[in-house]
Amino acid sequence: MSPQGSSPSPIGPTLRVLPMGDAALLVEAEDIDAVLALDAVLGPLVEANDGVWAEVDDLVPAARTLLVVARPTTDLEALAGAVAEAAAWAGRAVPATDSPVVEIPVRYDGPDLEEVAELTGLRVDEVVRAHTEMPWRVGFGGFAPGFAYLVGGDPRLHVARRAEPRTRVPAGSVAVAGEYSGVYPRESPGGWRLIGTTDIVLWDVSRRPPALLAPGMTVHFVRDR
Template sequence: MRPLPVGAHGLLIELDTADEVEALHAELLRRVADGTLPQVTEIVPAARTVLLDGLADPPGLIAELAGRHIPPLDASDRPSVEIPVRYDGPDLADVAALWGVTPDEVVRIHSGTAFHVAFCGFAPGFGYLTGLPEPLHVPRRATPRTRVPVGSLALAGPYTGVYPRSSPGGWQLIGTTDTVLWDPQREPAALLSPGTRVRFVPQDGPGPAAAHIQEAAR
């Protein structure tokens, strides 16, 4: 765990693995929930780091975290979501070629993968989902699309994501969902937040718009 200074009131804690990031993030959220973390405005997990901002005493928190055992992550603690998907994206055949399998195999492998949200960014409600093994990582499109439709299921590098609104984008599009990823009038506004477990459920034709949200049994 390497703490790096971020201005006068922030800390960027760098870790060796994505699992360590998730374990530290879960520990920080537990401590926010039980009121034992000093006042903090933002806790932003990312690929190999957790950013804390709005701290009164960053060195004090460094000292305290350094002497503390961070328990490994208990995945059953995290909320899980199933997202119905039509695997009908324009890049499905290209992804199948990159993987060296048939498009049907892409559907079977992708919908059989247990994903989780490593972090969010790019746009509100956009989660970077990990879970695909390294041989299945794919490059971005050589030429980004000027408009990717809302609800597009897409792959790039180690990540899977769903576009919460239409925007330009360079990811490989393999499917479509009617699930609303982001609705600022909803509580919570974001369907996916860091740590959420996700499975994609294949569907034929137009399907129900709502995802099945299950709170983890404790």
């Protein structure tokens, strides 16, 4: 792959890499599962700080991409080759069973809870059980500091975003939209459907790291009575 070229290079049957300027690569994947599998393989290589991986400063997962942020002096040709080699292992990776687990207590008092029940054909108590009984996984962050897109929950909870977003969503609001669930870390506008509230702090600048949730973590929602 030429860093200056515009054509993507294939990495296996479902991954490909594209240059992003002179100091990053964008790996396109089939879905979030493939992204997290690749992130799980690349993370230890970057932490080992050996060879071309010593030039990598950050890995940024998203819904179907993984951004590999390097330094301006990095040989992107060599880095792309290393990513391709790692991707072969990612395709055979066994899902980790020892990922950090975070429990989030929730009061299921959201203004959209009954509407979510109607949209899914579930009773309100079934919506709550569906949200709490299956574990969620942190796919990626975005939207606001500390906000995590959670994936892998009960597919019965897949609902569209609100047609008209709210201009104010309180901090701690627990919501669902599409295949995702999430917790608003601060007051902000938002179009997700609000099903509950939590007092847990998602973003704290005095904490290291400030974000409570990171990609690959497991999240269990627990009903707070």
